[in-house]
Amino acid sequence: MKPRLDLTIIDDFIPTWMQDQLEKLAQNHGCKYEFNSFTSHIDNINLYSEGPQFSNLILNDGQLKEYGVDHFFLLPFLTACLKEGIAFDYSQFLRAKVNILFKQESKSNTYINTPHIDVDPKIHPYNIIGLYYINDSDGDTVLYEGKDENNLKIVDKISPKKGRMVLFDGSQYHSSSHPLKTDKRMVINYNIRY
Numbered sequence: 275m276k277p278r279l280d281l282t283i284i285d286d287f288i289p290t291w292m293q294d295q296l297e298k299l300a301q302n303h304g305c306k307y308e309f310n311s312f313t314s315h316i317d318n319i320n321l322y323s324e325g326p327q328f329s330n331l332i333l334n335d336g337q338l339k340e341y342g343v344d345h346f347f348l349l350p351f352l353t354a355c356l357k358e359g360i361a362f363d364y365s366q367f368l369r370a371k372v373n374i375l376f377k378q379e380s381k382s383n384t385y386i387n388t389p390h391i392d393v394d395p396k397i398h399p400y401n402i403i404g405l406y407y408i409n410d411s412d413g414d415t416v417l418y419e420g421k422d423e424n425n426l427k428i429v430d431k432i433s434p435k436k437g438r439m440v441l442f443d444g445s446q447y448h449s450s451s452h453p454l455k456t457d458k459r460m461v462i463n464y465n466i467r468y
Contacts, residue, residue, distance in 0.1 A: 281440070284354055285437060295346075296347065297408050297409055297436065300347075327374060328373070333367050336368070350406040351404045354406075360402070368466060372460065373462075377453050387450050389448065390447065393467070401444030404441050405464075407460070409434070413434055418449075420447065
C-alpha cells in the first residue's frame with residue numbers, strides 16, 4: 275500500500291511575473307470555458323453538485339487539449355512536484371482544468387459546495403490532487419476527515435492566495451467555496467495517479 279500524501283501548501287514557488295501571466299491567460303487570452311452548473315468526477319462516476327462555474331478542461335485522461343495556451347497551465351503543478359520531489363510520468367495525468375467560481379450572495383459567512391472526491395478510488399486508488407490559486411480571493415477550499423460523505427468532519431480550510439499550490443491525497447474529501455467578497459475565485463485543479 276502506498277503512503278498517504280500529507281497536506282502540503284507551497285506559497286510563491288514560481289516567480290511573480292509567471293503568476294501574473296497565468297492570471298492574465300486565465301482571464302483574457304484564448305481560454306475556452308464552458309459553463310457548468312455541475313461538475314462530474316473523472317470517469318463520470320458519482321455526479322455531485324456545485325454552484326455555477328466556468329471550466330476550461332486542459333487535459334483529460336492524459337490527453338492535452340489543443341487550445342493554444344493551455345499547456346502553460348501545467349507549469350505550476352510540474353514546478354511544485356519538482357520542488358517537493360514528487361516524480362511522475364506525463365501519462366499519469368488524469369485531468370487538469372481551470373475553474374472560475376463567481377461571487378455568490380449568502381446570509382451565512384460561507385458558501386461551501388458539496389464535499390467530494392475527484393477520482394473514484396476503486397479505479398485509481400492512489401492519486402494526488404493539486405490546487406493552484408490563480409488569484410487572491412475569498413472562497414476557502416475545505417478538507418474533511420472521514421470516508422462517508424454523510425459523516426464528514428472539517429479538518430482544514432485553505433484560503434486562496436495568488437501563487438499558492440496545495441497538494442493532498444486524492445482520497446480525501448474536499449470542497450470548494452464560492453467567494454462572497456471578491457468577484458471571482460480562479461483555480462487550476464490537477465489530478466494525477468501514482
